[in-house]
Amino acid sequence: MVLFFQLLIDGLASGAIYASLALALVLIFRATRIVNFGQGEMATLSAYCAWQLCEWGLPVALSFLIVGAASFLLGVFVFRAVIKPVSKAPVETIVVITLGLFVFFQSLCLWLWRADQRAFPAMFPSGGWDILGVRVTASALCILLVLLCLAATMGAIFRFTRLGLAMRASAYSSEKSLLVGIRVERMLMLGWGFAATIGFIAAVLVGPRLFLSPTMMLPILLYALASATLGGWDSPLGALVGGLIVGVAESLGATFLPFIGADLRVVIPIAVTLVILLVRPVGLFGSSTVVKV
């Protein structure tokens, strides 16, 4: 029984990791209706930059601040340079372009910092507590709390602010948005910028757990996609809850379902995705229009 609860906690901890990337994916989808396969790799680049600044002797907080702002610019730049010129192109084209971003940023990190894994400066204490034999680590708890705040803030921005509404509108239909006086391109640009910053925050949160390496985000991509689907693609809180469910399902399933086992745990996010899509295609928190996408 202790093992069960331990695995539950472990699942939540890994779920928080999936949720962090899912959050960035959801943000960019919400703001531009694009699934950016290169999102994780852009975040990795930001994380490396932050690490490099720390290595050069800047205080951690300052370098995070600088890189957070730089990430925003990176997102804006990528949008202007690569996405905007093809905004009228078929979706497959955009998919391949984001795959190109994925390859590009991964190779860039590999070229600049090589493949060795590195220690990312941890923001949270490393200890933990034993509660009735179940170990709860401080860092996992902190990540969860930060993500919760982040998701709630994002949700509130989209729901209640003029800016959020305008971003959602631009993503929904650029033409209709132009007709109500929204500067659509600026909104899409902001969307990419914010998503890149959220991606960086995600990388900062999970960096110490996954270690810094050019491919650190690769294994969690599928899990993040599953989390976002489960939560409904347009809900930040949904992405968080989705991530946690995927994490727990994976942790428990890999251990207690003998025919799956730890070596086939990758089928769990797929199964979860499939079930939710067949039962409730909009995800747990999604709105109906996403289905038609």
Added chain:
Amino acid sequence: MNILTVRDLCAGYGATDVLHKVSFTVEQGSIVALLGANGAGKTTILRALSGLLPSRGLVEFGGTDLRQCSPARRVELGLAQIPQGRGTFGDFTVEENLAIGAYTINSKRQIKEDMERWYTAFPRLAERRRQQSGNLSGGEQQMLALARALMSRPKLLMCDEPSLGLAPAITEQIFEIFKSLNHDHGMTLLVVEQNADLTLQFAHTAYVLEAGDITVSGPASDLLRNEAVQQSYLGV
């Protein structure tokens, strides 16, 4: 006084022009109808006026040359359009639609007042203010689209085929609203329609568009009696 002056307007998609030097004017405080068959270029005119399409020729709105203005700027200047297919945001709630309609308005108080005003005018929308607009009926959506456009306090409201897909009774209701907007609030309207019969009853002035050119123009009451128009559009 003309609120809108269009002279030698050319616009189209890609290399081919749909409009060939169209010229017309809209008088302040009037209802102007733009009639024409499918594909005559009516929607193209509206899109060019809103800045969604690149165009050549003079477009002057309230004394401002619109050619240098972005679509957003045109809305700020008081040009609103209800596009074909309503122009509401399906995954927004009714209230969010109204809020986004007022995107160019900076005064919170004014937004609140306007919202209440249109809720009073369209009680159906007030009842459904928290619902997703995608789930509304066609008539309700058209009302929402109208309210959404009015939230920006336009000087000229352009409306593309408001009757499309609506039951005749509801269409009539919409036109009644247009009339009262014009009459009570002094709003200028430019209505694009295929349903010439009904439109001409409400409009003051009308233009008939054929293959990218204006062929007939004049007071609506004259056009109602014009034989050519009767044959082509009124099914007489």
Added chain:
Amino acid sequence: MRLPTLIKAPLALQALVFAMLTAAPARAEEPSAGITDDTVKIGISGPLTGPVAALGAIADGVRTRTDPINVAGGVRMADGKTRKIELLVEDDGLDPQRTLTNVRKLVEREEVLAVVATAGTPNNQAIGRYINQRGIPNLFMYSGVHELAGPEWEIGFVPSFTTEAATFAKYLLDNKRQAKVALLYLNTETGQTFQAALESAISDSGVTIVAAQPVTSADPTVETQLSTLKASGADTLVVITGPRQGAEAVRFATESGWKPTTLISNIAASIASLKPAGLENAKGVITSQFLKQVNASMPGDDVGVKRYLADHAAAQSKFSTEDALGQSGYAIGDALVKVLESMKAPTREAMMEAARNLDHAQLDLLLPGITLTTKTGEDVYPIESLQLFQFDGAAYQPMGDVISFEGKTPRH
């Protein structure tokens, strides 16, 4: 029990390959392609890009050894001529199919004499038939499994996983006779070979494997597996995984308050790769090594290490001096030089002959007491000794002497 099926395929393969070999034409004593009077061309195919690009350090390590030699004039070979080594490196992203394409390109277009340091078990498997048919030496494969698809023309380098398993077993049998072992293993040939060898080495003893959990390279984290292993009540953790999972295991042991005796395979145990987990957490970790510990800031007075550091600087190598993969590459380059030196004729056959009859060849970076020894037909394992080390929070300290399995590497 996966063992039987594992053996079946290579056997079928070998029979097949043998049938083909007999059909291969005999070669005369004239020089093979890829070797002239002043140069010898050697090809390398390895992952320079993709998720396992870290393995690219191996190719760079080989270059680190050969570049300075070329600058000094070349290798003096046993036929009396001095030749420079021309290295050609191709990227395969660890995709076996691309390895085969690369090797074909290297052999047919670039006309290399041999390929060295091909990384990955399936990758070496994939080129086995080709190198056998063409008679191309595939020297010092970077694979912990040594008998693959081209037995006549291939030779491994790093100790077999079975050797490492035997070393770990010996440690437990000597020091912890009642150990309850939890095993975290990479779900590939690596882990399976190791697990089987460990099981057979501890049979009939007090040491038991109480739990085993697989990890795959695609797993985001291994915490679930570790929690399960911890819950099994084991007091010893054996980790046979890549560097990332190894470091995670070390950190987990601390974070979770579980303090087992931890034995980590040398694939994952380099200090650089443990650093992200926090070096204080890695204190007490035991590993087995065949390479010397290199510390660039305190080189000590070891001649081999000094030469390595000098070469590393001269060749402007891209990997860090402490990178175990780069060091392995350097050692492979060193071994290649040894083979070239003892080649009696400029042919591929002579090269294979030389590689298969190494007699206690010493390499700069091998631990004192560990040498390369092979014998045609009898001994295909160059390195069969390992030494146990324990991490003291700053460096690895040796535990006892080199443990040698010379001539008795357990088969798998």
Added chain:
Amino acid sequence: MNGTRLFQSAPAALVTAVALCLPFLAPDFMLFEFSIAVCYGIAILGLNLLLGFSGQICLAQGALFGIGAYATAILNVNFGMDPIATLPFAAIITSLIGVLIGLPALRLQGLQLAIVTFGVASAFPQLLLKMDWITGGVTGLATDQPLAPKWFPGSQELWLYGLSLICAAISVFMLRRLLRGDTGRLMRALRDNPLIAESLGVNLTKARLAAFAASSALAGLGGGLFCILNGFISPQSFLPMKSIDILIGGIVGGITSMAGAFIGAVFIVFVPGWTTDINPALGGLIYGLCLIAMMMVARQGIAGLPIGRSLQALGGIFNKKDLSRVPGPLPGQLGGE
């Protein structure tokens, strides 16, 4: 229909001509690489059918390719079948499994289908490892090499290359028949607008499953051929990135063009190698840039580039019909409204 045919035959003629000239131009090892490209080309052809003609995005094509490869290997190793004789079976087996994967596709679209199929691609190598009693696990499987018959004058490589070309020709021929028949019309209706297609009484289920079956059969055939060419396969060759590569090949070549399928295949086989040849450290970087630039310049894929278009125009001299590309709304949308 005539117009479409001619439009296709212009770049197609070029590709065919190049393919036939290759044995005289390329050395053996390059012929081998081109044979590999042909395998991928056949799989991409299948993806084109799914994505370009029926509007379903599938990221599991690499896994299906792998199933074909394993079908050939298992039939050869365990049942002693001649490798070439296994090819039809590889196609059929893969087709059946493809239909299984296609079943959820009946209810999923666009992004959702992409994620689920990407999941399948991710799980595939692990499944191969798990089923090691038949797949040989990580050790992989080695198959017999189909030696060139005695009467064949050319080299072994030429024989294999010829074999690949024949498979490709058969695939193209079958695909054309399929697209011209009722099923093809059905699929196009499906892509252009599923809702309208349904209201017109088109049997959605049948059309979608047919698309999956045919597409998977092609992937299986390509995979089987891939296994024969390499003589050895292991899970390491069928990682999820392979599916992504195949998708990239399809889109780079041009998703509604048969000739484009093979152009795209050549792209994914050769370009990564070239870019690392330019600079090993920057290889991936250049490849990524190539990919992005390519999509920005040629949104319709290489087969839609001006060269392709001028070729079409050339064809137009003989046929006065308008040769515009098959238009249609975007299939399998991942974004956009």
